[in-house]
Amino acid sequence: AEEFNVSGILSVVAAGLFIRFDRTGVGPNVARTNIVSTSVWGVLSFSLNGAVFILLGMQLPRAMRASWSDPYISNTVLIGIILLVTLVVIALRFFWIAAMLRVARDTISGQRRKMTPERWRSAAVMTFGGPKGTITLSLMFTIPYYIAGGAPFPMRDELIFIASGVIIATLLLANFLLPLLAPNRGKDPSAEIIPVTIDVLRATVEELTGRITPENRRAILMVIDQYTKRIGRLQQRIGDTDPQGFEQLQIEALHWEKEFVRDRLADTKAHPAADTATQELNVETCERMLDQIMNTLRHTSTDPTSGHAVSQIRGRVRMFQRQMSNYAKRTVSKIRHTTPLVSEDQIFARTRELQVEAIHHVIGRLIDEMGQDTYNTEHCSALLLDYRRAEASLQARPTMSGTTETITQVEDVKRESYGIELGMIQDMYEAGDINRAQARSLRRNIYVMQVDADSGI
Template sequence: MAVFELIVCIIAAVVLSSFLSRFIPKVSTPLVQIVLGVIVTYLPFFPDTSLDPELFMVLFIAPLLYLEAHEIDKSALLKTLKLSLSLAIGLAIVTMVAVGFILHAVWPSITLAAALALGAALGPTDAVAVSSLGREASLTQRQRSLLKGESLFNDASGIVGFQFALAAAFTGTFAVGEAAGEFVVSFIGGTIFGLIVGTLANWVFETVRSLGWETTTTRILMELFLPFLLYLGAEEFHVSGILAVVAAGLFTRFDRTGVGPNVARTNIVSASVWGVLSFSLNGAVFILLGMQLPWAMQASWSDPFISNNMLIGVILLVTGVVIALRFVWVAAMLRIARDINTGQRRKMTPERWRSAAVMTFGGPKGTITLSLMFTIPYYLASGVPFPMRDELLFIASGVIVLTLLLANFLLPLLAPNRGKDPAAAMVPITIDVLRATVEELTGRITPENRRAVLVVIDLYTKRISRLKQRIGESDPHGLEQLQIEALHWEKEFVRDRLADIKAHPDADEATQELNVEACERMLDQIMNTLRHTATDPTAGHAVSQIRGRGRMLQRRLNNLAKRTISKIRRTTPLVSEDQIFARTREIQVEAIHHVIDRLVDEMGLDTYNTEHCSALLLDYRRAEASLQARPNMSGSAAAIAQIEEVKKESYGIELSVIQDMFEAGDINRAQMRSLRRNIYVMQVDADSGI
């Protein structure tokens, strides 16, 4: 039960971090998650438990590496393969050796094997952490490809090196020749195992789909099951499970061919599930890092035999060694690498030195490093506690936090995002498409589909409002002016109705008095609202207020006189208050219908903002619903079905608007594809019921 409570706390913190990151975009999501992990630890209901290190490796490392290998751009990876392998293997080995020997020399209590294990764990970088940094930093496509390729390959090399160093620390013996032989067997064997399983997986996926046996559920479950099968199967054959996962991830295709709603639905759900899983696993690791920090800090900080200054100094020293080695290595690779076009080596210019700095701080430590440190056993083979385990974990955590902080705050300075965000650049175009769709829907309103179309128009209005908020173009003043104008439309309608009643009096005196009284009360309400919402302080406003209040007072005095005379004569009034109230509601509904019609007409013109008209339509429809009786359940079901049909029709309108904009030259082909892709997703959702 304690493990279940721990998982619930982690998931809740990950969900909360996704919301908080929207409000602080300049702070990377991993940093937010680390802070949340620290906070969760101090909550009274937080369970006191820990995860098995081996379970942690299988649960987090296998699916994350598999997804990272599968989604990497293969063509971009090939272009930067030499540099990526240089960083992933060469720099990882140098970092492992340098950190190991320096740490052991500075702090002899840490054995050389344990220090080498820490150095190996600090080799892998976390490209996911960089991609989740604020939008202030701008990396080139080559830099992103290089960082992702390095992160993919150095995960494997770092983990293999860590496992051998940890084995030496665990057993206390380390034979170089035997270790080298085991390394080669593990490396080659894991790669071959991954390629074989990846080939079989491709065949299984294609065969199941071609035979028509595939369903969305079975396909997603097979994809999710594959990385765990790869890791556990490779470990059973005593080869590297990490390399098996990476090799299979690079080779597995996840067949996405075929035509039909089922294929489309499966592909969309697959991408969504893997996206959620990736964010959740990465977030869980950083939440666990935050949870582990207080415990590791307390255990080491309160130890009287360990100097706190030594702890802080070692963290700064190890971080400095890692960053310095990385900067020197990247600069050397840039100097040695030949130009693709000329084949000549290029000199280091200030721009290239800046690029080396970007690549240095663009490789912070994160998920893999922490996951590896969690796998350190609590006891050695002899049964004694693993020496300095808390301190090693504390040092690794400190280095992770420092490198993340440096990446978060130095990358925007080294690579400022001077260009426009592509996603933000698409917002105005999307708004134009949605506005055109709303205008087209307005022209298709009939008495039969009126309510359904207005509901769909309201949905489009909300989408436009959300998009405008993203780019800071909301206009509350314009909506306020339209609301005041709508009140004037109500006033004109009621005035015309009152004039018509007085010009054509009813034969029944009671009905005549009822209609007049209801209209006058409606006018009093509208005029009183207008007096409170008027914002124009120009001349005549005060006089208008005085006149309005005088007319309202005069009508109330007349009504009071009528009722007083009726009581004196011991007679009942022609109409009761209940009748007046009911008739007032009827006229109010008629006035609302009149305003709704005016708003629908205005949506086809350029006088007022389209989304303002739609938003006000929603307000008046809500007022109408509160004044009228609720529809029955069968009517509601029919209305929902009609709304869904209108939504499907609106998607077709959007596609035609996009095509017209492309043919007119308002958008390019890439923008057209991006806009269409979103609509296709909504169409599949509507047709298949995702």
């Protein structure tokens, strides 16, 4: 810049604009570079912009005092110059942007578009929302204090005063006019792609569900739980949540538990064990668990007209009968001074085993439902997470080797799921469901997550 006698400040800006053009496309390597560069440049940009405006605040009072108190300079003229320069800056910006909008060709049709009221408004928004004077102030600070002959640079303070006044004027205009030209209507600019993202995540969950085997069952369910949380967060952003649907699925899962325990009780009575104590233990465990499930259903199902109302009434009667029968047995045992065939500790231990079996049954039903359209996919996945937590609290803590193996499987399933997502995006793009820009944005997010998985973050 010095060799060709041009502005060093503007040359730095031109260099930054030049290197900003990214011709390498997207991919894991580009995503890895963007993660680092975005963080570094974000910190540097924030620090440098803050430093410039701190200098503005430090220099402005001194420059204003020197110019404002100078009897040979009219303050009215200074204010008039500031307003005139501000008007010229805004007018040049507006006409330049409008000319670029008019000259630029449409990316699809290749034709130049006419200026509509909406495009004029866009030009005004870009005019007032453009640069606020960082480069201007930097140029003003490059003005030397003295010229070659040793005399002070003429009107240095006045130039800084005018530049600072123009910066403040443009800041104030942006704060007051931008809300009028482009009001915030509470819409997320990225909300348009959220439904497409949710569809891709749902399709990925359904594909992962079809790949469950006894060996990778736990790892895939953990990855599905993470996908469910992502879907839930996206739905909250667009206000598309259905708590009633999830509650209905919870109630239905309780009925699945009830049917499982009822079938187990019927099978136990139809095929009694050889040992009387074992038979009584199995029957008592099933009946107690049925009582717990029915009691839960009575507190969750508040609709008296539901189809399960009759079964709830019958369950109340059966529970009362079982409680009276158990109370009578124990009373007779006390009178006879005999020890009951089954202790409470045995019943408690067997109940835990039966609860785990019922949880496995419900998890299997939920996995089957995820491949169908009866219930919402993320509702099934969220309820899977709840039942898996209940299972973990009932079962013993896994060993360290088992935990390490599961973590390795989870990482492998994650990488596999990212490949599934990329395949889904490509299929949607080829089918015309999404455009090239949307596909590019979706792929970029997946590449970033692949970088995290590969680097072990």
